[in-house]
Structure formats: structure tokens, C-alpha cells
Amino acid sequence: MAPSLPQCLFCGKRSRPSTGLPGICVSCHIGIPWIRSPRCQTCGRHVGCPDCSRSREPVPIRCNRSAVAYTSDMRELLGQYKYRGNERLAPVLGLMLDNAYAILQQEQSEQQQTATLQSNSSRKPFSARNPNHLLIHPALWQADLLVPVPVSTVRLSERGFNQAEQLAEVLTLRRGIPQLPLLVRTHHTGKQSSKSRSERLADMKHAFTGNTDPEILRSLKGQLDLITPRLQKRPLQIIIIDDIYTTGSTIRACAEALHQLIGNLGYRAEIYSLTWARS
Ligand SMILES: [Zn+2]
Ligand SMILES: [Zn+2]
Structure with a gap:
């Protein structure tokens, strides 16, 4: 048989x-409705994006990338995992998020390479340039740190796990990028899905703050010490991890709190976000 x-x-x-x-x-x-090449370069959306073109305010993140479009099938899947507690889905959803990491890495590596070539060609006349540098394979872009969006203690006790942390864990294992809980929620914001866009934005503004737990800060400082030579050339590259990107207000609030935390330590941060689905 x-x-x-x-x-x-x-x-x-x-x-x-x-x-x-x-x-x-x-x-x-x-x-699976993968987002392979996002229409909106800022928020990673697969369709035309009024949100990013509407506002010309500076955004605290470089960009968001999401693995999949939030179709009804994907909503059902996330519901099974998040609300019905099917934690066996975490590794496969994490692997899907890792796909979005690979795309982000590719894009950033290409941008980095273009920037290097441009600065080299503007600095020296063509004849003086060493032609060999063009042949050297450029280093792949790598994030330094993953920061999961925290869930409120109320949610955490209902659910028993933080989905963002579980998804980030898959990337940590595959890519060797450490995860640190650098953010905490300042208050319980209630169900976001029943609120309007402006209500969500107002609600989120101060919903997060930097984690002041001495042990976490010690881990962060240890991590910063490890990569000090890299940080003399560029900012600390952080990726915020979450399951879903809707208006971006959660990610923006998290990014602002992170900029503050890292700035207080005397470093500059460049912040990205990776989310499993983009609605
Ligand atoms: Zn199947
Ligand atoms: Zn957008």
C-alpha cells in the first residue's frame, strides 16, 4: 500500500x-498571493497606493515589504494561527516572511551597489578608477537587528504567544539576525479592525515606547559593540516585524519609538519593516 x-x-x-x-x-x-514586485516602493503594496501618495510627511521607515496580499484566504489562514491558536502554522508563515526578507535584501543590495558606483564615478575621473573594483562581488545587504511589534499583556494572556516574535524567530534561525524586544506597549489599544483610519492613527501615536528593561538594554549594547566597525560607516539597520500591515500606523509608531531609543544611545538607525501580509 x-x-x-x-x-x-x-x-x-x-x-x-x-x-x-x-x-x-x-x-x-x-x-499563495505573493507580492513579488510591489507597486508602492514605500509601503510594499501590490496595488496603487493612495496612502503614501496622499501624505508628503517624512516617514520614519525606509520601506515596508510584505510577503503576501491579504486576500480572504490569507485572512482565514492568519485567523487560524492567531485567534484559533494553531501554532503549528508559525514555521511556514515565518518561511513565507523570509521570502519577503530575500526580496528586501536583493533590492537594498542593488541600491547599495548603485550608490557605490555613483559615488566612485563622481569622485574620480574614469581613467583613474580601478577597473577591478567593478568585478568585486558586492556584499549582500544584511539587517543588524529584528524587533517584533509587541502585543499588549491583555492580548498576550488571551493568545499565549506573540505572533510577531514567532515569525521573527524563523528569520533569526535562517539568517542569523538577532531578535530583541526593544519596544513595549504603553496602553491597550483595543481592536483595531473596528476603527476608522483616523481613529487608528490617533490611537497609535503614543502606543509604543522603548523598552527600559536593564537586561534588554544590556543585550542591545552588547550587540552594538559587536558591530561597531560597521556602524562607523552606516546607521544601524533594524527591521520591525509584524503579521499584517494595514494603515502603517503601528509600524510608524514603533519606528518613532525605536529612533528615539537608538538615538538616546548615541547611534543612528535606519528602520525597515517586514510584515507577513499587506492589506
Ligand atoms: Zn493544502
Ligand atoms: Zn504605499
Whole structure:
């Protein structure tokens, strides 16, 4: 008798497993609405973006990138994980987020390379340039630190886990980028989904602050010491991790609190965000 096929974590059916995303079946893998090249370079949205073109205010993040579009299938999946406590989904959702990391890394590496070539060619006349530097394979862009968006203590005790932390953990294991809980929530903001855009924005403004736990700050300082030589050339590159990006108000509030925390330590930060889904 043929061995029975594994049960898919997404659809629950027993069918041929995907090789790219362990735990799910081939047809669920094919159905994932990946965001491969975002339409909006700022927030990573897959469709035209009135939010980013509406406001010309400086944004505290370089950009957001999301793994998938928040379709009804993806909403159902996130619901199974977050609200119905199916924690077995964490590794595969984390792996999907890792895809978005790979895209961000590629984009940033290309930008870095272009900037280097431009500054080299503006500094020296062509004939004086060492042609060999063009052949050296440029280093890949790497984030220094992952910071999960914290959930309120009320939510944490209801749910038993912080989804952002679990997703970040997958990246930490795959990429070797440390995760530190540098943010805390200042108050419980209630269910965001039932609020209007402006209500959410007002609510979020001061919802986060830098973590002042001495042990966390000691870990952060240890991490900063390790990469001091790199930080003489560029800012600290931090990625905020969350499950979903809706208006961006959560990410912006987190980024502002992080800029403050890192600035107080005498460093400059460049902040990005990676979210599993973009609505
Ligand atoms: Zn399936
Ligand atoms: Zn946008």
C-alpha cells in the first residue's frame, strides 16, 4: 500500500506536499498571493497606493515589504494561527516572511551597489578608477537587528504567544539576525479592525515606547559593540516585524519609538519593516 499523504496545514486535505514550503500541499503553495514586485516602493503594496501618495510627511521607515496580499484566504489562514491558536502554522508563515526578507535584501543590495558606483564615478575621473573594483562581488545587504511589534499583556494572556516574535524567530534561525524586544506597549489599544483610519492613527501615536528593561538594554549594547566597525560607516539597520500591515500606523509608531531609543544611545538607525501580509 502507498504511504498516506501528509495532511496540509493550510487546507487540511491529504495531498501532495510542497517542497518549497514544508507542511503545506502543492495546490495551496500555488495559490499563495505573493507580492513579488510591489507597486508602492514605500509601503510594499501590490496595488496603487493612495496612502503614501496622499501624505508628503517624512516617514520614519525606509520601506515596508510584505510577503503576501491579504486576500480572504490569507485572512482565514492568519485567523487560524492567531485567534484559533494553531501554532503549528508559525514555521511556514515565518518561511513565507523570509521570502519577503530575500526580496528586501536583493533590492537594498542593488541600491547599495548603485550608490557605490555613483559615488566612485563622481569622485574620480574614469581613467583613474580601478577597473577591478567593478568585478568585486558586492556584499549582500544584511539587517543588524529584528524587533517584533509587541502585543499588549491583555492580548498576550488571551493568545499565549506573540505572533510577531514567532515569525521573527524563523528569520533569526535562517539568517542569523538577532531578535530583541526593544519596544513595549504603553496602553491597550483595543481592536483595531473596528476603527476608522483616523481613529487608528490617533490611537497609535503614543502606543509604543522603548523598552527600559536593564537586561534588554544590556543585550542591545552588547550587540552594538559587536558591530561597531560597521556602524562607523552606516546607521544601524533594524527591521520591525509584524503579521499584517494595514494603515502603517503601528509600524510608524514603533519606528518613532525605536529612533528615539537608538538615538538616546548615541547611534543612528535606519528602520525597515517586514510584515507577513499587506492589506
Ligand atoms: Zn493544502
Ligand atoms: Zn504605499
